[in-house]
Amino acid sequence: MKLVDKFSLWFIGVMIFITPITAYICYYNLEKNINKAEITHLKELNVRMADRLSRGEAMNAIALKGTNLEVVKLAAALPQNRVQVQKTDNLEEDSKGMLSLLTVHSYFDIKGQPYRISSYNYIPSAKQIYSVILDTVFWKLLLIILCVAITIRLVSQRILHSLRTTMKTIQGFNVKNRVQFSRSNTREFKELNSFLQKMTDKAVDEYCAIKEFSENASHELQTPLAILRNKVELLSETAIEEEQALLLGDMQNAIEKLSKINRSLTLLAKLENNEYTVSEQIKFCKIAKEVLAAYEDRIEMKNISVRTEIDKGILLKIHPVMADMLMNNLLGNAIRHNVQDGSIELILTQKQLTVKNTGLPPVMPTEELFQRFKKSNQCSESVGLGLSIVKQICEVSGFGVSYQYRNQQHILQVDFQPRTREEMKLNRQDNLAPALV
Amino acid sequence: MxxxxxxxxxxxxxxxxxxxxxxxxxxxxxxxxxxxxxxxxxxxxxxxxxxxxxxxxxxxxxxxxxxxxxxxxxxxxxxxxxxxxxxxxxxxxxxxxxxxxxxxxxxxxxxxxxxxxxxRLAGSNMVSFNEITLNTDTLEATVNDIVLDITRKEFELLLYLVVNKNRVLSRQSIAAHLWGDYTDNLANFDFVYQHIKNLRKKISAANGADYIATVYGLGYKFHATSA
Structure with missing residues (x-):
C-alpha cells in the first residue's frame, strides 16, 4: 500500500467517526435556537395583546379571527407559572410530519380579571431538521472524500518529491562513487537525507580503504617474499650439505606457494572490486588457442589426448587478462586433475565453453569446489583458489558456470549468455544431484 | 656489463x-x-x-x-x-x-x-658455451655443429641453463621461466624433470658432454666443467 493511500484512509476514517457527532451537535443547537427564537417572538405577541386588553380594547373571537392568537378569560386564579410552552407533533393537517405546532400560553391579570393569552406558530419539525442535516452531512462527506482522493495525489507528489529523489539516488548508489542527496525543507526528509549521506559516504570510504588495503597488501607482502626467495636462492649456491639442501628445497616450495596464494587473493579482491571493467569485445577463440598452446608440452608429457572444437569469430565482452586467466585455470585444472593417458575435450561455441576431462571421481559435491581453499584432495600441492577465480571471473563478466561429473568425466561449462537466475538455479540443482549420489 | x-x-x-x-x-x-x-x-x-x-x-x-x-x-x-x-x-x-x-x-x-x-651486442643472437651454440632468433641449438632436434621449451630450458651456468636453478624457477603465468595449477616438478631428462638425452646423442646435473633436494645445475 502506498504511503498516500494510508494517509487518505486514516483521514477518511477520522471523518466518518467525527461526522455523526458533529451532525448531532448541529441538530441539537439548531432545534434549540429555532425554538428559542420562536418562543421569544410568541411571548412578545402575548404581551402586546395583554397591553391592548388593558387599554380596554375588546378582544372577542371575531376580532382575533385570522390571527394566531387566542384570548380566554379564566374563571380560576392565575397559575404559578405565568408562561407555558407546548409543542405538538404529528399534526392532522401535516401528513408528512414536516411541521410542529409551538404554542405559548401567557397568563395575565388585567384589571382584576385573569386572562390566558395563547399564541402559536408552525415551526419545522425535529424530523425535518434531522433529515436536512443528514442530507447535508452526506454531501459534505462525499465531497470531502472525493476532494481528498483527488488532491492528495497531486499534493503528495509535491511533498514526497524529495523522498522519491532520495530513493532514486540510493538505488543508483555504488560503493565506488560518492552520491549527493538533494536538499529538502521537510524535517524528516532532511534527517533521512543527512543520515543516508553519512552512511553512503562511510561505505565509500570503507570501500576505498579496503581497496587500498588489498593493493598495499599485495605490494607489502611481495617485497618480503622477494627478499626471502632471493636469499634462499643465494643460500642454495653456497657450500651446503644434502640435509641443508632438503631444508632449503622445502622452504622454496613454501615460498612458492605463499607467493601464489598472495597473488590469487589479490586477484580475487581486484575482481570483487570490479577493477577489470571492459567496454570492448575480444576474440575469445584466439585466447583459447593461445592458452592451449602454452600447455602443449605438458599435455604431451602426460600423454593426454585433446579434442578441440573451437568455433571462429567468438566475440566476448571480457577483459583480455580475465579471459586468459579463465582459460588458464580451466585448462590447468583439466591437466592437473587428469590421469596419465587421459583425455580432454575443449568445446567453444558462441553460447558456451565446455571443458571435459577424465580424472578421479570427485570426493565432494562438485559445486562446493568453487569455494575458496576447497580442494578435492586437501593435502595436494594446489592452492585451491583456481575455481574460485573462475567463478569470480564469470560473475564479473555476467557468465554462468557449472561443474558436473558425468560418465567418468569432469565437465566444466561456462555459459556466455546465461538464462534467467531461476533457470540457472534449477540447472545447478540438476548438476548437484549426480555428484551427491 | x-x-x-x-x-x-x-x-x-x-x-x-x-x-x-x-x-x-x-x-x-x-x-x-x-x-x-x-x-x-x-x-x-x-x-x-x-x-x-x-x-x-x-x-x-x-x-x-x-x-x-x-x-x-x-x-x-x-x-x-x-x-x-x-x-x-x-x-x-x-x-x-x-x-x-x-x-x-x-x-x-x-x-x-x-x-x-x-x-648492446648489436642484436647478436648467438649464445655459445664450449660445443653448444644457441641461436636465439631461429631457436636452433647445435652441439658439435650438429643441429639438435629439440622443442621450443627444451631450447628455452637449455638457454636458461647456459646463461645461468654454475648456478643452482630451483625447479620453481625453471617452471616459472618455461611457463610464466601458466604454472599455477600444475605439479610442475614432474614436467621440469621430464624436460631435463629429454634435453640430456638429446645432447648426449649428439656427443655433447653431460653438463646438466641434479642438485639433490633443490633442482638442477649446468656445470661449466662437465661432470
Whole structure:
C-alpha cells in the first residue's frame, strides 16, 4: 500500500467517526435556537395583546379571527407559572410530519380579571431538521472524500518529491562513487537525507580503504617474499650439505606457494572490486588457442589426448587478462586433475565453453569446489583458489558456470549468455544431484 | 656489463648485486629516485633495473628522464605491482622488459642477458658455451655443429641453463621461466624433470658432454666443467 493511500484512509476514517457527532451537535443547537427564537417572538405577541386588553380594547373571537392568537378569560386564579410552552407533533393537517405546532400560553391579570393569552406558530419539525442535516452531512462527506482522493495525489507528489529523489539516488548508489542527496525543507526528509549521506559516504570510504588495503597488501607482502626467495636462492649456491639442501628445497616450495596464494587473493579482491571493467569485445577463440598452446608440452608429457572444437569469430565482452586467466585455470585444472593417458575435450561455441576431462571421481559435491581453499584432495600441492577465480571471473563478466561429473568425466561449462537466475538455479540443482549420489 | 639497480628495498638490492657480481658484472645500487638520477647523470650503465615504487618518486618518471636525456641504457622494470597498467605504461615508456616481484634471481639474470644481447651486442643472437651454440632468433641449438632436434621449451630450458651456468636453478624457477603465468595449477616438478631428462638425452646423442646435473633436494645445475 502506498504511503498516500494510508494517509487518505486514516483521514477518511477520522471523518466518518467525527461526522455523526458533529451532525448531532448541529441538530441539537439548531432545534434549540429555532425554538428559542420562536418562543421569544410568541411571548412578545402575548404581551402586546395583554397591553391592548388593558387599554380596554375588546378582544372577542371575531376580532382575533385570522390571527394566531387566542384570548380566554379564566374563571380560576392565575397559575404559578405565568408562561407555558407546548409543542405538538404529528399534526392532522401535516401528513408528512414536516411541521410542529409551538404554542405559548401567557397568563395575565388585567384589571382584576385573569386572562390566558395563547399564541402559536408552525415551526419545522425535529424530523425535518434531522433529515436536512443528514442530507447535508452526506454531501459534505462525499465531497470531502472525493476532494481528498483527488488532491492528495497531486499534493503528495509535491511533498514526497524529495523522498522519491532520495530513493532514486540510493538505488543508483555504488560503493565506488560518492552520491549527493538533494536538499529538502521537510524535517524528516532532511534527517533521512543527512543520515543516508553519512552512511553512503562511510561505505565509500570503507570501500576505498579496503581497496587500498588489498593493493598495499599485495605490494607489502611481495617485497618480503622477494627478499626471502632471493636469499634462499643465494643460500642454495653456497657450500651446503644434502640435509641443508632438503631444508632449503622445502622452504622454496613454501615460498612458492605463499607467493601464489598472495597473488590469487589479490586477484580475487581486484575482481570483487570490479577493477577489470571492459567496454570492448575480444576474440575469445584466439585466447583459447593461445592458452592451449602454452600447455602443449605438458599435455604431451602426460600423454593426454585433446579434442578441440573451437568455433571462429567468438566475440566476448571480457577483459583480455580475465579471459586468459579463465582459460588458464580451466585448462590447468583439466591437466592437473587428469590421469596419465587421459583425455580432454575443449568445446567453444558462441553460447558456451565446455571443458571435459577424465580424472578421479570427485570426493565432494562438485559445486562446493568453487569455494575458496576447497580442494578435492586437501593435502595436494594446489592452492585451491583456481575455481574460485573462475567463478569470480564469470560473475564479473555476467557468465554462468557449472561443474558436473558425468560418465567418468569432469565437465566444466561456462555459459556466455546465461538464462534467467531461476533457470540457472534449477540447472545447478540438476548438476548437484549426480555428484551427491 | 655495468648495471644500476634502482630498488628501495636494500635486501633485494643487495641480493641482486651479490648474484650479478658473481657473473663478473659491475652492479651499483640506488635506493631512491634522486640517488638514481644523480648516478645516471654521472655514469653510464649498460642496463638499469628499475623499481616502480620508490620512496621519493615513481620509477616511471625516472624512465621518462632516461628517455629525455637520451641515456642509451636498457631498462628492465621490477615491480611488486601485478597491475597491468604499470606493465603497459612501463613498456610504452620505453622499457625493454618487465618482471614482477617476487622474481627468481636466475630469471632476472636471463632477462638481463636477453635485453643486453638485443641492445648492446648489436642484436647478436648467438649464445655459445664450449660445443653448444644457441641461436636465439631461429631457436636452433647445435652441439658439435650438429643441429639438435629439440622443442621450443627444451631450447628455452637449455638457454636458461647456459646463461645461468654454475648456478643452482630451483625447479620453481625453471617452471616459472618455461611457463610464466601458466604454472599455477600444475605439479610442475614432474614436467621440469621430464624436460631435463629429454634435453640430456638429446645432447648426449649428439656427443655433447653431460653438463646438466641434479642438485639433490633443490633442482638442477649446468656445470661449466662437465661432470
Amino acid at each position: 655495468k648495471v644500476l639497480a634502482v630498488e628501495d628495498s636494500r635486501e633485494i638490492a643487495v641480493s641482486i648485486r651479490d648474484f650479478l657480481s658473481r657473473e663478473g658484472y659491475i652492479c651499483e645500487l640506488a635506493y631512491g629516485f634522486e640517488e638514481a638520477r644523480e648516478k645516471l647523470a654521472l655514469f653510464t650503465y649498460d642496463c638499469i633495473l628499475l623499481d616502480i615504487m620508490l620512496p621519493d618518486g615513481n620509477g616511471l618518471e625516472l624512465l621518462k628522464f632516461i628517455k629525455k636525456e637520451q641515456i642509451q641504457s636498457s631498462v628492465l622494470i621490477l615491480s611488486a605491482k601485478d597491475a597491468l597498467d604499470d606493465k603497459i605504461s612501463g613498456l610504452e615508456g620505453g622499457a625493454d622488459d618487465y618482471i614482477t616481484k617476487p622474481f627468481h634471481l636466475p630469471e632476472l639474470h636471463a632477462r638481463l642477458r636477453a635485453i643486453y644481447r638485443r641492445n
